[in-house]
Amino acid sequence: MSDLNTKMVEKYRNDFLKEVEANVEEGDWVKMCMQCGVCSGSCPLGPHWEHPPQEIFMMIRAGKRDEVLKSESMWMCTSCYNCIVRCPRELPITHIMHGLANYAHRLGIAPKMNPTRRFAKMFWKNLTAGGRVNELKLSIRLYFMDGFASGIKKGLEMLPVGLGMLKTGRLNAFGLLGGGKCKGADGIHKMLKKAEEIENRRKGFAS
């Protein structure tokens, strides 16, 4: 467990709701949930969540810190925004789910092998490297995420799609060689570093 996690546990003791309100994106909306369950009923992946959003809000209020932050549930969100549209209390549920996932990741207690988390990391790395997403590299990394054999298999499966995209100019085969970077990548790196500093300071993450 990371130092940051220990620090937060000590800081908020057993008031997990307060911790969420302070540190999670849109976290101060959690208390406004009225437990109607429309979000859970609206989610296209609803049945596959271990704890649907309604339950997560309840668990936060009940102080179930570990169960929430170590859960795979909020990583299930595909950002379809159905819940936000339907919530009678107008909670930004999608944002809160991503906020919770991000917070768990920052604390270092998010499930390590969660595929969404791994893809998110890949995406972030790919994006921030050059300031622009290299789609070819990103998809290859995604296919080979679980090893060489399964990567080849997935690649072959997707071959017709890839060829079609090449033919219509939607995919640049030279992406493999690099390139596609934006002009001021250094500047972007600086900006991201500064933003991280500000966030850490504001949320008290800095050591």
Added chain:
Amino acid sequence: MADMKIGAYLCKGCGLGERLDTAQLEMIAQREGKAQVVKSHDFLCNAAGVQMIKDDVANDGVNHIVIAACSRRSKTEAFNFEDVAISRVNLREGVIWVTPEGDETKELVQEMAVDYVRMGCAEVAKMQPPEPNPNHGNNKRILVVGGGLSGLTAALESARTGYDVLLVEKTGGLGGWLSKLHKRVPSREPYADPQDTGLADLIKQVEAEKRIKVFLNSTISKTSGAPGQFSVDISTESGSTATENVGGIIMASGFETYDINKLPELGGGKSQDVVDQAGLEQLAKAANGGAIKRPSDGKEVKSVAFVQCAGQRDTTGKHLAFCSGHCCNTSIKQAMYFKDQNPDVDTVVIYTDLRTPGNGEDFYRSAQKKGVIFTKGKVSEVVPGAELQVKFKDLILNDDAVAKADLVVLATGMVANSGIDMEAQLLAEATERDEAKKAKDAGEAVAEKQEKPKGVSILNLTYRQGPDLPHLKYGFNDSHFICFPYETRRTGIYTCGPVRRPMDAVQAIEDATGAALKAIQAVENAMLGRAAHPRSGDLSFPTFRREGCTQCKRCTVECPFGAIDEDEQRYPQFNESRCRRCGTCMGACPVRVISFENYSVDTVGSQIKAVEIPDEMDEKPRILVLACENDAYPALDMAAMNRVQYSAYTRIIPVRCLGSINTIWVTDALNSGYDGVILMGCQKGDDYQCHFVRGSEMAHYRMSKIDDTLKQLNLEVERVTTHEVAITDIARAPKIINDMAETIGKIGLSPLKF
């Protein structure tokens, strides 16, 4: 009383002239109906048509009028003539709108119309022009019992409408429960914070009102009389009694909280730090805006748990079965007492369903913003201790959980302060007697008990039907929560506020205003010797032929409104002003001596006999429908408006209530050759919709015994059916008729046609 002169007026409008042979109808009215004046008009309900009738009444001495036009429910304002007996023959909704057009059916339709004209003439011949009840009172003063929010509002509203008011309060001060509150649930935008009760201002207004006379420390020791002429003894604590006359009574005796000691599993009575909502108001009042301290050790409360539905919505029969409606909003308000004073106090409301009527949803949202935690769960136990443990089942997470708190507040709900429930007591006594008898039979010694009404009566009525208003459900005083609110089963006495049904302050204010209007309606009608409601303005009242009465007491027992007492010689004594004119007594009387001037065993009986029963060879059955004028008859009217058709062999007679149906009508009808009889009344039972409470139930009970009569006459039991019909049964009511026609088709015509 001048000689009877019948005038029959036939309308030719609305297609009546085209579909029916009006000339023949005129002839029937004249020859068979014995109408001295017979006229038809192209448009009877227009000014000229009405004037024609008025002129005949004024100049020609017509005092009995038959109007053969539309349903008695239409054009009531046009056909409103005073001091005459009126019969409405329903040719439009009753005949031409429910039968198919065309040559094939023309004869049947005409027969139907002819019979209805005969019936109208026969009815009116047995009617008397009604005259107002001569025994009416003329006191317009209104007595309000109870000086809480409901009582104060009712008094103020009545006074401002121009009526003198006596306000009787049991305690030494006005305000009731409202005076015990720290603050009230908000009644104004933005519904975000607890609000001042506003009681001081309300009391000031009442005290400044010249028409209101307040009696503090007083109770009602005796109430007798009737609307417009109640006599009330007001006893003060010191022992003096004042007798006052009033016209109407509003009972706003409020509620008590459910006894917290009955909830030991929730810590009630076991720990000082478990209080009910009233207890918390007391603590908040003592704190007066400062930190609320708990009763046991005076420690400032840092965490508080609210347990909703404590002893409420109980399905085991041990506690209150109902929801009191106000407690969720009240707990939200009380949680705010803590949060507004110190946002760091932990407040958790444990609920199963959060019900926030009115603008409570905004208030709920405001509490969430302030950080009150709402947990959906069912509390099983509160463990007393320095730190109380509230054990509950989390219903969202399906998990057992514990909340720790310095103070626990139980939302215990309202118990109506409704006095003595005579009916329940009579029932209990009867069971007790039965059991005692059984025990005696078994040889056990039983101590004889002197039975006296248990509990404290509020009104101390001198009615033979008990000292207080009958209870409707769960001890609340009302006749029907939705259809006829405020109307109790004692005419001229109305209830409002939480004694009528559980409610909050906003609803109580509305309720008090409504009850005040009902009381005003009753006293005004009583002044004119007319019925209060639902037959508001009806002048007729029941009388009985003394020499025929057998003193069987059925009328006094079965009157749903306690309008009939017994005099010294044990004859029924009608209190006309209390009477609602339902005729339940008339239906009950085995010797048929009770009648109204315009509604009697004869008026309906003669209509039944006026229908011409065709010879068996004609194969034309006759179906008699006795339909309640409150729900079934309008349902049939509406069916007609929608052109839903039913058998042209049907003859419908509206009755005031199914309870007024005397079994002689059914026997007579069968004897004279009707093939089927249908009774249509309102829903009976616990969720009754009968305007006269028990009429429909009584009729169903009486009709359950009709099978014997049918067997004696050698008739099939299917020929008489009794139905519960709601006003919305527009398709069902005609279907019942058609089903009967079908049944008759199967079992054949009645053999009793002569």
